[in-house]
Amino acid sequence: xxxxxxxxxxxxxxxxxxxxxxxxxxxxxxxxxxxxxxxxxxxxxxxxxxxxxxxxxxxxxxxxxxxxxxxxxxxxxxxxxxxxxxxxxxxxxxxxxxxxxxxxxxxxxxxxxxxxxxxxxxxxxxxxxxxxxxxxxxxxxxxxxxxxxxxxxxxxxxxxxxxxxxxxxxxxxxxxxxxxxxxxxxxxxxxxxxxxxxxxxxxxxxxxxxxxxxxxxxxxxxxxxxxxxxxxxxxxxxxxxxxxxxxxxxxxxxxxxxxxxxxxxxxxxxxxxxxxxxxxxxxxxxxxxxxxxxxxxxxxxxxxxxxxxxxxxxxxxxxxxxxxxxxxxxxxxxxxxxxxxxxxxxxxxxxxxxxxxxxxxxxxxxxxxxxxxxxxxxxxxxxxxxxxxxxxxxxxxxxxxxxxxxxxxxxxxxxxxxxxxxxxxxxxxxxxxxxxxxxxxxxxxxxxxxxxxxxxxxxxxxxxxxxxxxxxxx
Amino acid sequence: xxxxxxxxxxxxxxxxxxxxxxxxxxxxxxxxxxxxxxxxxxxxxxxxxxxxxxxxxxxxxxxxxxxxxxxxxxxxxxxxxxxxxxxxxxxxxxxxxxxxxxxxxxxxxxxxxxxxxxxxxxxxxxxxxxxxxxxxxxxxxxxxxxxxxxxxxxxxxxxxxxxxxxxxxxxxxxxxxxxxxxxxxxxxxxxxxxxxxxxxxxxxxxxxxxxxxxxxxxxxxxxxxxxxxxxxxxxxxxxxxxxxxxxxxxxxxxxxxxxxxxxxxxxxxxxxxxxxxxxxxxxxxxxxx
Numbered sequence: 001x002x003x004x005x006x007x008x009x010x011x012x013x014x015x016x017x018x019x020x021x022x023x024x025x026x027x028x029x030x031x032x033x034x035x036x037x038x039x040x041x042x043x044x045x046x047x048x049x050x051x052x053x054x055x056x057x058x059x060x061x062x063x064x065x066x067x068x069x070x071x072x073x074x075x076x077x078x079x080x081x082x083x084x085x086x087x088x089x090x091x092x093x094x095x096x097x098x099x100x101x102x103x104x105x106x107x108x109x110x111x112x113x114x115x116x117x118x119x120x121x122x123x124x125x126x127x128x129x130x131x132x133x134x135x136x137x138x139x140x141x142x143x144x145x146x147x148x149x150x151x152x153x154x155x156x157x158x159x160x161x162x163x164x165x166x167x168x169x170x171x172x173x174x175x176x177x178x179x180x181x182x183x184x185x186x187x188x189x190x191x192x193x194x195x196x197x198x199x200x201x202x203x204x205x206x207x208x209x210x211x212x213x214x215x216x217x218x219x220x221x222x223x224x225x226x227x228x229x230x231x232x233x234x235x236x237x238x239x240x241x242x243x244x245x246x247x248x249x250x251x252x253x254x255x256x257x258x259x260x261x262x263x264x265x266x267x268x269x270x271x272x273x274x275x276x277x278x279x280x281x282x283x284x285x286x287x288x289x290x291x292x293x294x295x296x297x298x299x300x301x302x303x304x305x306x307x308x309x310x311x312x313x314x315x316x317x318x319x320x321x322x323x324x325x326x327x328x329x330x331x332x333x334x335x336x337x338x339x340x341x342x343x344x345x346x347x348x349x350x351x352x353x354x355x356x357x358x359x360x361x362x363x364x365x366x367x368x369x370x371x372x373x374x375x376x377x378x379x380x381x382x383x384x385x386x387x388x389x390x391x392x393x394x395x396x397x398x399x400x401x402x403x404x405x406x407x408x409x410x411x412x413x414x415x416x417x418x419x420x421x422x423x424x425x426x427x428x429x430x431x432x433x434x435x436x437x438x439x440x441x442x443x444x445x446x447x448x449x450x451x452x453x454x455x456x457x458x459x460x461x462x463x464x465x466x467x468x469x470x471x472x473x474x
Numbered sequence: 475x476x477x478x479x480x481x482x483x484x485x486x487x488x489x490x491x492x493x494x495x496x497x498x499x500x501x502x503x504x505x506x507x508x509x510x511x512x513x514x515x516x517x518x519x520x521x522x523x524x525x526x527x528x529x530x531x532x533x534x535x536x537x538x539x540x541x542x543x544x545x546x547x548x549x550x551x552x553x554x555x556x557x558x559x560x561x562x563x564x565x566x567x568x569x570x571x572x573x574x575x576x577x578x579x580x581x582x583x584x585x586x587x588x589x590x591x592x593x594x595x596x597x598x599x600x601x602x603x604x605x606x607x608x609x610x611x612x613x614x615x616x617x618x619x620x621x622x623x624x625x626x627x628x629x630x631x632x633x634x635x636x637x638x639x640x641x642x643x644x645x646x647x648x649x650x651x652x653x654x655x656x657x658x659x660x661x662x663x664x665x666x667x668x669x670x671x672x673x674x675x676x677x678x679x680x681x682x683x684x685x686x687x688x689x690x691x692x693x694x695x696x697x698x699x700x701x702x703x704x705x706x707x708x709x710x711x712x713x714x715x716x717x718x719x720x721x722x723x724x725x726x727x728x729x730x731x732x733x734x735x736x737x738x739x740x741x742x743x744x745x746x747x748x749x750x751x752x753x754x755x756x757x758x759x760x761x762x763x
Contacts, residue, residue, distance in 0.1 A: 282744030356736030
């Protein structure tokens with residue numbers, strides 16, 4: 001007997017999680033989405049049809065067995081649910097918050113044919129948060145293998161590889177250049193979308209598994225990749241991410257008051273400037289703030305600026321809302337919070353005062369052309385459409401390119417256009433025993449896709465280290 | 475008796491060089507093994523502290539230590555200055571930045587002002603070791619503020635001094651000394667200018683007409699110091715570069731010093747908010763060499 005959709009309206013409508021009201025939340029850095037209560041989670045889990053051929057799993061870059069964990073929630077077996085998620089995903093509390101589920105698992109949900117998909121992200125978050133509240137149960141890994149692997153970069157990719165290989169019994173050292181682990185999860189994504197305690201708790205879990213964590217270690221400078229091998233590591237994973245900010249290269253861009261989104265967010269998130277002067281890293285936010293770009297980073301910057309007291313925050317994007325790469329939910333949140341959107345507008349130059357502070361910018365209107373082969377719509381400026389906009393803070397959020405230091409300092413490591421490290425389908429690089437994953441291998445992408453590539457690389461490293469044909473000495 | 479084991483990032487020595495300048499030595503074996511002239515580290519003293527860049531002024535591979543000379547001109551350097559021997563700095567990351575490009579140029583002139591002398595010393599030392607004739611010009615406001623005079627004298631073929639008030643060496647600026655040496659037909663194959671941006675800018679203007687290759691060590695504001703934030707961006711030959719990963723040394727004739735000086739002033743007011751009361755009201759000197 002085939003299973004048909006129950007024609008109940010609640011089966012087609014997702015349970016909404018509570019949120020902080022916009023007028024309240026723009027005055028704090030607390031989380032916007034509050035997550036499910038147990039009752040809400042159970043109701044939502046009940047909507048899941050537990051399909052025979054679940055398409056949601058196909059949409060998950062790390063292949064979480066979604067219907068199984070949802071069924072476990074339904075049975076109130078929350079420990080079982082989180083264990084099921086952790087089988088495939090080492091950072092569930094993080095992914096439950098920042099994954100673009102609407103473009104992945106939830107997009108494939110069969111319920112979308114007639115109604116709203118299962119809120120897979122919120123259910124994942126529910127199980128993960130409950131685990132954190134109860135205290136994560138960690139059994140240290142049995143590091144029975146005598147082989148050591150160096151993991152470079154403690155962002156989503158590095159953390160994933162570290163856990164996967166530690167669980168396979170390898171001795172792992174995780175090298176992080178900054179003073180704390182998490183990568184973009186701590187320097188990029190704001191507290192109100194991803195509280196730092198959540199990231200810290202996942203990192204604690206990883207160190208309790210037996211992974212050695214080494215901060216303040218910029219590989220390429222303190223040790224080269226070659227030196228890691230001479231120090232006794234038999235394989236190296238590079239997950240150094242895309243952290244080099246792009247600038248517009250228009251006149252006046254180095255005036256005071258113009259930040260890369262990276263600088264702005266590093267000051268706010270990593271250095272906690274929002275508590276200045278308690279935390280000692282200052283950040284100047286003016287009255288009229290303009291953010292340039294249309295991605296999640298642009299929205300995060302704009303919403304931070306709003307919370308830091310700006311009177312008027314505008315996002316300038318050269319295409320339209322339809323082309324914005326940011327998550328739909330975050331665009332809606334920004335809208336609710338009173339962020340202005342100026343579409344089809346591009347900056348031409350910045351104008352400074354006598355002290356070198358930005359005071360205005362010149363913009364030009366753009367028009368969309370037809371789609372190209374890749375489906376992306378190009379834009380072209382409209383002649384004589386220049387305008388002057390008064391601003392005192394500008395945040396440039398037009399993308400980031402791979403961190404270049406390892407590429408500069410590693411002889412024989414092949415790179416590709418755009419600065420990414422070249423690798424094959426298993427994420428093996430041109431150097432024996434050296435693997436990559438995350439943004440350094442693919443260019444700027446999402447947390448979960450970085451984790452997906454990292455899983456593939458971890459598996460390849462395991463194959464490499466267990467293959468008697470390779471050169472590693474045991 | 476067994477010496478207690480040192481911990482990473484522990485302060486092993488602390489010295490007051492003059493009324494405003496301190497030297498701090500830290501146990502950092504991995505950094506000491508790698509450090510080269512021109513490189514810097516990022517310090518984060520406590521949990522709530524800023525990340526601040528400080529050039530490595532000397533290192534000792536035997537003792538596995540690195541030393542930094544600094545003035546307590548802002549909150550973070552004061553915080554560093556309050557540390558006593560035995561205490562630890564929470565985070566020390568380095569060595570960062572590119573090392574100075576040192577080879578036998580022939581005759582090298584090292585022009586340094588104020589705290590820049592601490593940055594210039596390892597450069598001058600390596601220049602000497604590479605076989606250069608090293609002529610050093612050191613400047614400070616007044617006699618008491620000179621540092622590393624003996625050390626510089628030991629590795630220089632000639633040393634000249636200039637002070638604003640004439641209490642040591644020539645009355646005036648290091649640039650005046652450089653001009654007079656050039657007038658005396660000294661030939662320089664390379665110049666290193668290390669000090670306040672205005673000084674480096676003036677030196678670049680003096681050497682430009684003589685086509686003397688001149689290297690400046692830039693000191694912009696940094697946050698991560700690893701190429702991620704772009705706070706340290708400088709314009710070199712019309713192109714934006716990051717001092718932390720592309721520098722900190724650049725061709726002084728190509729540096730937009732006016733922009734560098736403006737950008738250094740970005741956070742003067744905020745600095746006053748966190749600084750201790752005894753220096754309130756003084757002019758902000760943050761991020762000057």
